[in-house]
Amino acid sequence: MGGECCGSGPGSELFEIKKAGDGIWAAVAAPAYKVNCNAAIIETGDGLMIVDTHSKPSAARVILARLRDITSKPVRYVVNTHFHWDHWHGNEAYPAAYPGAEIITNDITREAMLRRSGGRIADHVRTMPAEIAALEKALAAATNASEKQRIESDLREARAYLEEVRALRPTFPTIAFEHTMRMIRGDREIELLHLGRAHTAGDVFVFLPKERTVVTGDAVVGWTPYMGDGFPEDWVKTLDRLAGLDFTRMILGHGDMTGREWLGLFRGYIADLIEAVRREAAAGATLDQIKERVPRDLAPKYEKPLSAYGDYRPWRQLILGNIERIYATAL
Ligand SMILES: [Zn+2]
Numbered sequence: 001m002g003g004e005c006c007g008s009g010p011g012s013e014l015f016e017i018k019k020a021g022d023g024i025w026a027a028v029a030a031p032a033y034k035v036n037c038n039a040a041i042i043e044t045g046d047g048l049m050i051v052d053t054h055s056k057p058s059a060a061r062v063i064l065a066r067l068r069d070i071t072s073k074p075v076r077y078v079v080n081t082h083f084h085w086d087h088w089h090g091n092e093a094y095p096a097a098y099p100g101a102e103i104i105t106n107d108i109t110r111e112a113m114l115r116r117s118g119g120r121i122a123d124h125v126r127t128m129p130a131e132i133a134a135l136e137k138a139l140a141a142a143t144n145a146s147e148k149q150r151i152e153s154d155l156r157e158a159r160a161y162l163e164e165v166r167a168l169r170p171t172f173p174t175i176a177f178e179h180t181m182r183m184i185r186g187d188r189e190i191e192l193l194h195l196g197r198a199h200t201a202g203d204v205f206v207f208l209p210k211e212r213t214v215v216t217g218d219a220v221v222g223w224t225p226y227m228g229d230g231f232p233e234d235w236v237k238t239l240d241r242l243a244g245l246d247f248t249r250m251i252l253g254h255g256d257m258t259g260r261e262w263l264g265l266f267r268g269y270i271a272d273l274i275e276a277v278r279r280e281a282a283a284g285a286t287l288d289q290i291k292e293r294v295p296r297d298l299a300p301k302y303e304k305p306l307s308a309y310g311d312y313r314p315w316r317q318l319i320l321g322n323i324e325r326i327y328a329t330a331l
Contacts, residue, residue, distance in 0.1 A: 021211045026251045031312040033157040040215040040251045045186020047076035053090030060090030080105040081217025082200040083112035091171035103173040106194045108202030110176040117170040128162040195241040197234035213249040222255015224306045224318035227325040239267040277326045
């Protein structure tokens with residue numbers, strides 16, 4: 001990873017910090033065994049806003065350490081874009097480092113965090129030992145050096161993650177809004193927007209109108225979207241509302257920063273997928289037949305752009321879950 005802007009310290013392999021404008025940075029997460037989301041770092045008149053906090057406090061602490069290379073301002077605000085664990089399980093690191101830091105999201109997401117966090121954390125604690133055992137088994141069976149090295153690295157991460165998730169203290173938002181929250185801090189104007197259901201029921205977009213930049217959470221990502229908690233039909237409409245905003249730069253939930261042209265492709269994938277599933281279902285295809293035909297039909301347009309991360313999040317595999325979700329919710 002070349003540090004394009006801000007030095008390299010411990011943990012710098014987890015994130016590449018990229019300048020996204022005057023006083024705005026994207027911490028773009030590298031693919032990891034336990035996925036980390038991106039963070040956006042935004043200078044405000046009174047300090048810093050951090051958007052999203054990754055899958056664990058140690059990852060958030062890497063960002064905290066890297067902030068020192070960027071600015072001496074304190075973190076005053078943390079925003080969570082949605083309730084998925086890999087976007088907020090690091091929350092506790094920020095008020096620990098900056099007492100009084102406020103954590104902000106919308107009502108729907110805060111409710112979902114409160115309702116689901118206990119179960120989610122317990123799930124991780126319960127399932128990690130089996131995951132670790134599977135990695136140990138794979139390591140024993142591995143035949144070449146590079147495979148061994150990769151599995152060893154995953155294993156180290158998995159063991160460390162189990163320790164960390166056992167000690168996790170879920171840290172919930174201290175401010176919740178309904179539709180829109182506008183903050184004016186010095187010269188910085190920040191709009192926190194809920195534009196409708198998409199990747200989850202409560203996605204939050206962080207929009208900087210003067211800088212024409214939007215932080216999307218997982219409502220837009222650089223690989224195939226996860227739809228398990230999503231609302232595919234609403235998602236397309238929400239992205240149309242997003243397209244109505246005037247921006248040129250997007251900081252995504254996962255994957256590199258992009259221009260707004262990525263939104264067209266990403267929206268197109270969801271819309272075309274819904275249409276293809278409906279068409280096949282209307283013609284009498286079974287779910288299994290749909291899962292065979294639709295990836296084949298959409299591959300020429302979408303496989304390459306949605307496979308920028310190769311085997312890390314394979315399109316051919318993820319599209320099957322997308323089809324199941326559409327089949328269950330949008331026929
Ligand atoms: Zn997500």
